Amino acid sequence: MNHRKTAEEILQLVGGESNVQSVIHCMTRLRFNLYDNSKADRKSLEQVDGVLGSNISGSQFQLIIGNEVPKVYKEIIANSSLSESKSAEGETKQKKNVISSIFDVISGVFTPILPAIAGAGMIKGIAALLVTFGWLQEASQTYQILTVIGDGAFYFLPILLAISAARKFGSNPYVAAAIGAAILHPTLTAMFAEGGSISFVGLPVTVATYSSTVIPILLAIWIASYVEKWVDRVTHASLKLIVVPTVTLLVVVPVTLITVGPLGAIAGNYLSTGTNFLFQNxxxxxxxxxxxxxxxxxxxxxxxxxxxxxxxxxxxxxxxxxxxxxxxxxxxxxxxxxxxxxxxxxxxxxxxxxxxxxxxxxxxxxxxxxxxxxxxxxxxxxxxxxxxxxxxxxxxxxxxxxxxxxxxxxxxxxxxxxxxxxxxxxxxxxxxxxxxxxxxxxGFEDVMASAEETTTEEKTVNTATEADAEKASEVIASPLSGEVRPLAEVSDPTFAQEIMGKGMAILPSKGEVVSPVDGEVVTLFATKHAIGLKSTNGAEVLIHVGIDTVKLNGEHFTAHIASGDKVQKGQKLVTFDMEAIQAAGYDVITPIIITNTAEYENVTTLAEGTVNSGEAVLDLAVSATTSKEAS
Known part of the structure; x- marks a missing residue:
């Protein structure tokens, strides 16, 4: 890639320098704040050499570049009147689009729970197929247990959503789960089923069905996030463990039952009714x-x-x-x-x-x-x-x-x-x-191989083979302690769709990042939220703490190394204030990406559940032929 040429083409296609309010970059993409996003030619931009794709997040226009993004950014700054200080300032002042923010919240809440919903749904489908083909009777206990497995995630969907929403809103997920459990409690369900009037401290409680619903619990946890933060702020540190969750539950559950829940249920029913009316009429x-x-x-x-x-x-x-x-x-x-x-x-x-x-x-x-x-x-x-x-x-x-x-x-x-x-x-x-x-x-205008691609094809293959011959299989250790998650659960599509490479994610339980390999710090981003490493065996590892945490401009992060430093496995790289980052509204789930995935035959996740930093989590395997050559 010719970085200067790529930078010049990008600057021209985003509407020219006059259309750029500010530009910064993270480990994978250029982030433009444009005066007018409509002036950016997305189709042409995605054809530029080195551009992997584009995305609009809120009002921010993003170009996915990959490992070369610092060099492209440097050329943009060097060959324009834009400055790094102005870019950073523009980012912090950028206003968020309300509709885009709502979509971002919904995406962030539903993405982590989709595997549970998908798995339960598949089991319901399998059970239905078995009955349809006469291989199983509805009255059988096997069918009933399969139904329980399939329905469980949907019946208790408010609890799953509560945990996920709490992580998105930066509140305690277990208190949120308690709120979901309260509105699904059998005693409350039985009171609703009796049909009589219900009250709490003299205030009427509206009868509503909460199992399998979505909107009531999302509204409840949104409110809970503000209540919890306010109570936490005014409570002495010695009393927070007891006072904060107690007050949150006592306020939010009744408010949900009396006002929020019924309104959410009614809104949900109207949405369903409206959709059905449209399709029926x-x-x-x-x-x-x-x-x-x-x-x-x-x-x-x-x-x-x-x-x-x-x-x-x-x-x-x-x-x-x-x-x-x-x-x-x-x-x-x-x-x-x-x-x-x-x-x-x-x-x-x-x-x-x-x-x-x-x-x-x-x-x-x-x-x-x-x-x-x-x-x-x-x-x-x-x-x-x-x-x-x-x-x-x-x-x-x-x-x-x-x-x-x-x-x-x-x-x-x-x-x-x-x-x-x-x-x-x-x-x-x-x-x-x-x-x-x-x-x-x-028909269509076919993509033709350029003359340069044709004449250099054999050279490229030979170069790749030589590079692979130097590669060796390698095991990557966990850089954090926490819960192992698949990349598909990460709300950022750049990571979830493996555009940057294969890997895994960890939801950290401790705000400390250590080196997963012996090697060198290739890149430490200025905001300290992302680290690029290269191991002594050639693995290129990207550790990206949180989603969109570049917007914090380094706040709540402390770096213990610098670019170019030699590091050993287990050495402390970065520490971060996990609770403060979540309180600021950011997801702390951390993708660990092998950015040179193409140089390996397989990238396999070795761990599941909870891991400690230093434990093996990824296996990078080269082909048998390559291993033989390397030896």
């Missing part, structure tokens, strides 16, 4: 439009705002119409990418298109959507048309989703187990085939 148009535009919704990030409605629909009505539209959108993207793979003459791009088409059928559409279809434009339009065609069939046959069973792809097929199951499958096939056919008919 404008069914064909509604499903066609939703399926045909769902990929656009995903691009904006607004699909996160629909998750509570989807879950609430299933909880209240037993079915949902939006989840099927998401399936159709994904299969439309898959079909368009598959047609590109069939027609492209560029071997490298053909392989990319085929691979991304396959992953899209499994429910992961971003590679196909951003890497292939949007890049070529016409296939993306074809994908929308294919999804709309499937939407027509779904509208005519009234296809619904009855459970939440993982990603909207082949693994999630049990979602449709019900009377319209066959039509659900036919609709997915139609979306795929229609998108592929329209892509084939419309």
């Amino acid at each position: 404008a069914g064909i148009i509604a499903m066609i439009l939703l399926a045909g535009t769902f990929s656009l919704i995903i691009i904006t990030g607004m699909h996160y705002a629909l998750v509570p409605i989807m879950l609430n629909n299933i909880a209240v009505n037993g079915y949902d119409y939006m989840i099927p539209a998401m399936f159709l959108a994904n299969f439309g993207q898959a079909g368009a990418a598959f047609a590109v793979a069939m027609r492209s003459k560029n071997k490298k791009f053909k392989s990319l298109s085929f691979t991304t088409a396959l992953t899209a059928t499994m429910g992961v559409t971003e590679p196909a959507m951003y890497g292939v279809n949007m890049r070529l434009k016409k296939p993306f339009v074809a994908a929308l048309i294919g999804a709309a065609a499937g939407g027509l069939l779904y509208a005519l046959t009234d296809v619904k989703a009855y459970i939440v069973a993982g990603m909207a792809g082949l693994p999630g097929i049990p979602t449709f187990v019900g009377p319209e199951f066959i039509f659900a499958i036919l609709g997915l096939v139609l979306a795929f085939v229609a998108a592929a056919a329209v892509t084939w008919i419309m």
Whole structure:
């Protein structure tokens, strides 16, 4: 990459220097505060050499660069009137967009609990399939236990959401869980079931159903976060352990039962009723439009705002119409990418298109959507048309989703187990085939290999082979103590989608980062929230403490090393005030990324549950051939 050329192209395509209020960078991306985001040419920017993708978070325009971001940033500063001091100041004064903030909260709350919901949904789907094919009777104890396993996560969904929301809002997750448990308590449920009037200290308690609901508990924990912080601030340190949780519970649970809970339940019911009314009274148009535009919704990030409605629909009505539209959108993207793979003459791009088409059928559409279809434009339009065609069939046959069973792809097929199951499958096939056919008919301007790529291909392969020959398999230790989490649970898509490389995440229990390897500190970002290391065996490790913590500008972080320092495994690198960071509204989950993943055959997570710093967590394996060469 020519860093200066890349910097010049980026500055031009974001609307010119006059459109830049400020720019900073973190370990992976450039973060622009632009006067007008609409002046940034995102499509052209994503074609610039070295740019992996783009994202808008709040009102901040972000370009994902990767390991080379410090060099590109340096060239932007060096070749413009922008300054580092002005950039830092601009970041701190940047106002947040309210709607984007709401989407960010919903995404941050639901992402960690999706595995539990997906797993439970799959079990419900498997049980339904076993009954459908006559392999299991509904009256059998096996079926009843399977139902309990599948329904558990949904019935106690408020507790799961309470824990996740507390982490997002920076309050105590266990106090939040206690709030969720209180509103689901059997005694309270029985009082509601009796149908008589209920009061608390003379104030009327409105009867409401809280199991499987979403909005009431989110509102409750949001309020709890403010109550807890206020009580903590006015309470003497010696009394905080008892006073803070006691007052929080005594205030928030009654407030939830008397006002917040009923209002949230009513709002949720209205959302479900409104959705059903739309599909029942404008069914064909509604499903066609939703399926045909769902990929656009995903691009904006607004699909996160629909998750509570989807879950609430299933909880209240037993079915949902939006989840099927998401399936159709994904299969439309898959079909368009598959047609590109069939027609492209560029071997490298053909392989990319085929691979991304396959992953899209499994429910992961971003590679196909951003890497292939949007890049070529016409296939993306074809994908929308294919999804709309499937939407027509779904509208005519009234296809619904009855459970939440993982990603909207082949693994999630049990979602449709019900009377319209066959039509659900036919609709997915139609979306795929229609998108592929329209892509084939419309055609596209193929991606051609440049002369430079063609003449240097053999040299690149040889260089990579020589580099691999120096690599050796390596075990990476945990840089923190805490709970092991998969990257998919990280709310930042750059990490969750493994754009920077494979790895894992840790939800820390202690604010101390130690070196996971013997090696060198390649980069210590100025805000001290992220460290780049290179081990003596060549592994490149990125440790990113928290999500969006770059905005703290180093507050609550203390560095014990500097760039260029030699370090040993277990040596203290950075300490941070975990509670203060959470109180400021930031998630402290910490991704540990192997940024040179491509140089290894496998990157395998070795640990689960709770780990201590220094314990083995990642295994980096090279191929047998490479190992032999290295020896």
